[in-house]
Amino acid sequence: MYKILRKTLIFLLLIPGTILATTYSWTDKNGVTHFSDQARSSAAIIKEIPANISNQKNTTQQPAATLAQPMQISITSPHDQETIHANDGKISINTVFPAVKDAKVVLFMDNKEIAASVNGNFELNGVERGEHTLKAHLFYKNQFITESNHVTFFMWRAIEKNVSRATV
Numbered sequence: 001m002y003k004i005l006r007k008t009l010i011f012l013l014l015i016p017g018t019i020l021a022t023t024y025s026w027t028d029k030n031g032v033t034h035f036s037d038q039a040r041s042s043a044a045i046i047k048e049i050p051a052n053i054s055n056q057k058n059t060t061q062q063p064a065a066t067l068a069q070p071m072q073i074s075i076t077s078p079h080d081q082e083t084i085h086a087n088d089g090k091i092s093i094n095t096v097f098p099a100v101k102d103a104k105v106v107l108f109m110d111n112k113e114i115a116a117s118v119n120g121n122f123e124l125n126g127v128e129r130g131e132h133t134l135k136a137h138l139f140y141k142n143q144f145i146t147e148s149n150h151v152t153f154f155m156w157r158a159i160e161k162n163v164s165r166a167t168v
Helices: 002-014 064-068
Strands: 018-027 033-036 044-052 074-077 082-085 091-096 103-109 112-117 121-124 130-140 143-147 151-156
Touching: 074 130, 091 103, 112 121
Parallel strands: 082 151
Antiparallel strands: 018 033, 018 044, 074 091, 091 121, 103 112, 103 130, 130 143, 130 151
16 A cells, blocks of 8 residues: 555656746737747747646636637636526626736627726626626737627516616
């Protein structure tokens, strides 16, 4: 038993726990900014980040290892078709996207821009009852990069006292 435990411990210590994920950025002749894990002659390194190989859950940003892929954004909360029970109309909205300096998330509800954030987390108050759609736009250095999945949620409110427009 002791031998097996010792061998397992030695094996685990020899496995490297992190890798480096490097993302490059460049602008082509048409003014379009590109992101890649492949270096180009005119590319600049955005950030070199140690990325944990383990499957740890990070609720505000994707693991840095995914930075080598094209930049993406997703709304993780609320879930699509979720019903929110909140008499005050309060809702938390969370997104995940690569941890990149100068990135910004703009949130849209019912196709109207309602808030912006650098960390991708939003608190809305006074959301009216009924069906609503959410989407998020990811910007890098004030340039549009991509759009999130569309999420539909249903706000359930037992009372309609002091109902107002959604505010941040």
